[in-house]
Amino acid sequence: MPSTNTTNSTVSLGFLEFLTLIFITLKLTGYIDWSWWWVLSPLWIQVVIFIIAFFFVMVYALGRTK
Numbered sequence: 001m002p003s004t005n006t007t008n009s010t011v012s013l014g015f016l017e018f019l020t021l022i023f024i025t026l027k028l029t030g031y032i033d034w035s036w037w038w039v040l041s042p043l044w045i046q047v048v049i050f051i052i053a054f055f056f057v058m059v060y061a062l063g064r065t066k
Contacts, residue, residue, distance in 0.1 A: 020039075
């Protein structure tokens with residue numbers, strides 16, 4: 001009898017991903033007349049926050065070694 005391996009995986013969206021989908025939907029349906037920069041802003045704001053946090057962690061780590 002062959003074994004059947006089943007894995008259940010769920011995909012969950014975070015708040016910013018959900019907000020991005022809402023903005024894209026509103027833009028494509030014509031409810032908002034924003035530029036695409038603002039429609040996709042939750043994605044690049046998330047990247048900016050990560051870069052700032054990475055910078056602070058690196059400054060803290062380099063400060064501890066001296």
